[in-house]
Amino acid sequence: MPHQLQTGQELYQFIDRLYPICRSITGNGVRDTLAIISEHIPIIIHEVPSGTKAFDWDIPLEWNIKDAWVKNEKGEKIIDFKNSNLHILNYSIPVDKQVSLEELKEHLFTLKEHPDWIPYRTSYHHQKWGFCMAYNQFKKLKDETYHVKIDSTLEPGSMTYGEYFIQGKTDDEVLISTHICHPSLCNDNLSGIAVAASLAEELSKMDLKYSYRFLFIPGTIGAIAWLSRNEAITHRIKHGLVLNLLGDKGSFTYKKSRQGNAEIDKIVELVLAERKADFRLIDYYPYGYDERQFCSPGFNLPVGRLSRTPHGEFPEYHTSADNMNLISPEKLSESVSLIKTIFSVIESNAVYKSLNPKCEPQLGKRGLYEPIGGEKETKDFQMALLWVLNFSDGKHSLLQIAEKSELPFHVIQEAAKALEKADLLMK
């Protein structure tokens, strides 16, 4: 049994193990990644055969790669997959031939703005080959003949994803989804994988009202495949979060569900606001990660997305600079902690009904009120008692009462517990 996944340092080391693996939307990189996750949580591994229909899509051929390089006339490897798996255009078909510089250039991808970084590029759905490299190195290429070799296979096989389900008291589900298809990129998305695994490990030990379903899936095709295989149970999903980009030092960004005012949207907003730190709320838009599929109009699930700095807004995004230096144990730990708070609000939010709706009940005789009247200050807890009593009319949830009262949710929650204990409140 390995170390746990609870401290920031533990998450960081876990990411360090996963970092070198060359992942893609199919292939052994995904399997190796899921095997390491399995050391911590007993995920079920699904294999979906190539060619399987998933709504408008087909599961693609399986891609695997052993090696890839470009040699100059002297036989020196000027690009070498072994140095960084970002060097390969992800899903490149096999190739082994001599090419002129001119022809080679048609297959090279660089990033002029950051001339020392290798960009990350993919070609899942068009059979191509290519290499990515630093622009500074690209500039030095001489006009000679190159030997390009990509030792990859693109063959019938399967797409692999992992699923971990924790049964709660009810069948109502919270969905947590994170993408596992990116190669050596730390924030995008080993951070999301580590945070999700940590949460799964923690929740598995708890007594829960909701059931929790964790998906470790290839982006887009993985979500589409899962939805097509599980359409019948999507109605159980009451709240959901797509998790990614959770290790950098940026403040949190929450992208609302397509519904826009789902309970998960309100909960995340409240929890972020109570932290008293900067955060951003973004309205739903149909681009980004797998919330695109969960929130497609035929599903329209209450699924939002939680990240730190969103994709495309940090320069290291989709480059070799998204490495172990971009993320930190502290930020990973902070992300886990925030999401735990979100789950605790999900678990405890409820609509209560006051059993004493006509006038206030006498709190004093129940030991719930200060004995000496006339003072100016009234404590949060005592105010929370009054808020919960006044708005527990069967229409307002604790969350809504917390919003209205501007009192911390946990104080509202404690007040509800005390009032329930005093037989003044009923779920």
Add this chain to the structure above:
Amino acid sequence: MPHQLQTGQELYQFIDRLYPICRSITGNGVRDTLAIISEHIPIIIHEVPSGTKAFDWDIPLEWNIKDAWVKNEKGEKIIDFKNSNLHILNYSIPVDKQVSLEELKEHLFTLKEHPDWIPYRTSYHHQKWGFCMAYNQFKKLKDETYHVKIDSTLEPGSMTYGEYFIQGKTDDEVLISTHICHPSLCNDNLSGIAVAASLAEELSKMDLKYSYRFLFIPGTIGAIAWLSRNEAITHRIKHGLVLNLLGDKGSFTYKKSRQGNAEIDKIVELVLAERKADFRLIDYYPYGYDERQFCSPGFNLPVGRLSRTPHGEFPEYHTSADNMNLISPEKLSESVSLIKTIFSVIESNAVYKSLNPKCEPQLGKRGLYEPIGGEKETKDFQMALLWVLNFSDGKHSLLQIAEKSELPFHVIQEAAKALEKADLLMK
């Protein structure tokens, strides 16, 4: 027959008479206060016996007090109820004993921030005794034996409140409630009592559409008792105001009803806005005065609260500094005047229907329009005619038309009258 209660000076003198009385939630102080109000308006006095159930509450024992003091070893009265009735912890049980300084201190209440002021403290529901005093005097207490004497009674009796009902053309009611349970405190709430009495006196001479019910009641328990005895008629209450803290020089503050968008909420907002002076609107929260009971979820009546500076927001609140210097005839008079305007809007607001909804009627031939066209300026009244005609579609009240048009309510009201007279409008 005493003087009337119409000018600010008359209200101020009325308060001056009530100021010395030691009131509480029960007892002769309340009876004496109601007797003086009765000199102006024929209120009905209700006596509710101790022990009577009122929802979750019981009417408490009746408290009366004749005298109270603390003597030092020399026999000097170092605290004397006769100097200020705030010296006594309101509802103190009788006591007559020698105590050490240490023991005495457990029963003393002071206010360090305002060392020359006596705080006001109560203990209605826990049988205690105590004294309140200026901190500067408290500091000088010597370590000696003190004789404490409280000549009070806490015995079965009754709780007293006053009610005054003015029958209007309809049984729909406007409720005005003010608390009468505070001892020598002017703004809180002799100001509210005086303003309510003045309004009652004035309305009793008028021809009214609504019936008006004035309650002069002990805070909390009085409202709860009234509601428990009158539950069957609360559906008649269409608008309500809790009045208090109306004599200080602060600007007006209106706390909305729990409904938040009741007609009374809109009316008070409009009237305050039309004054062109500062004011504050506060959303409902379940703390404060008797709106807590009227707006408890089992009643949820359209009752707001009108004050000047709210409780707890002026330093003199609940201290001996809430005296005749804190309030002024001018501010009392201004408060009465504002509420009269509110009542006039309540009385005249109505939904009309244009009898000529297709295109504009020709106002010119009815003498309602300027003969020479082409000028830039159009007077408020002529605009009001058009607004009332265009929006009297059976869905918009005059109040809503005033809000939309940003024209003064009285101009909208005059336009409606003129159009009704010209047979262009019907209620």
Add this chain to the structure above:
Amino acid sequence: MPHQLQTGQELYQFIDRLYPICRSITGNGVRDTLAIISEHIPIIIHEVPSGTKAFDWDIPLEWNIKDAWVKNEKGEKIIDFKNSNLHILNYSIPVDKQVSLEELKEHLFTLKEHPDWIPYRTSYHHQKWGFCMAYNQFKKLKDETYHVKIDSTLEPGSMTYGEYFIQGKTDDEVLISTHICHPSLCNDNLSGIAVAASLAEELSKMDLKYSYRFLFIPGTIGAIAWLSRNEAITHRIKHGLVLNLLGDKGSFTYKKSRQGNAEIDKIVELVLAERKADFRLIDYYPYGYDERQFCSPGFNLPVGRLSRTPHGEFPEYHTSADNMNLISPEKLSESVSLIKTIFSVIESNAVYKSLNPKCEPQLGKRGLYEPIGGEKETKDFQMALLWVLNFSDGKHSLLQIAEKSELPFHVIQEAAKALEKADLLMK
């Protein structure tokens, strides 16, 4: 066949021809104006006899004028209708008499703030006579006897208006209404007449989904007459614009329909916002131009008003300074262009339904998506494809999707076309 009405210069010359004509709400000035419009578009001329009932109104007597002047004792014409038809109080009854200065002054209208300008004044519904003149000239009037002569007729006749109807694929109508009752005033409203005529000329050559109805009518009484004669077909009006004041250099002002959130209101707001130039949106109020009649509560049609600087907000309004210098070919042309864009949005706005609502369809295999993934930039068109797919749930129109996405409407529209062509979308 005259020149077309398409360039700003052509509109300006058209206005120049109409400028000298003395128009009013009835009479030959209107007929002459409509005759010139008829040279461009085959409008139908309606004559409504004096005395005809139109809801609460009667069609007035017809007014015509040949000449008018005021002569001093020397026989000099100190006011001469032939110099400017604004000199006459519009609808003045005939008069021919000697008057003292004192009596004359009761019939004179001036504008002290702009002492060199002649104001425009009317008296349609009260039989009066009068003259308008520059204040500087008025000041010089000597105390002598004047000969006033107004060679006008006010007799049974008819009120004239023009109507032009373009049948589209459906009977759903777009109404465009402009007033033709003002004499020599360019912005108010020869600009509106010219812009409407230009639009009518252009639309008549196009293949249209909606039918378009252009009204060239006297203000107020014309709209009332048209509505009273066409009440049965007003339900066909799905969108409408009252056009006027469209030649000055001010930014655009749109006054919303009484409904406030009609499709036309949203469309004009979107089109104005996309221009990236200043504009103003005004909520409906029951004063102004013929939107007052179209939006009277018995009709409440989705008709807004588009102007540049609104009436009364530019100093030249209703004075002799509203002349050919106040308007420009550029601004007229810009107005036409804006309204054409509005019409194109009206024509193409629709609610679609995605034929592939569960997850995203695979755009790549249909050639609708970039082959190389991983890049930061995603083009507007590709984003538009995703927006249209995600929100084409049968509830969101293209207009609403454009608003939500903040993408230009034409890009959204192109995306919808492409998706419809790819069988991914259905109306």
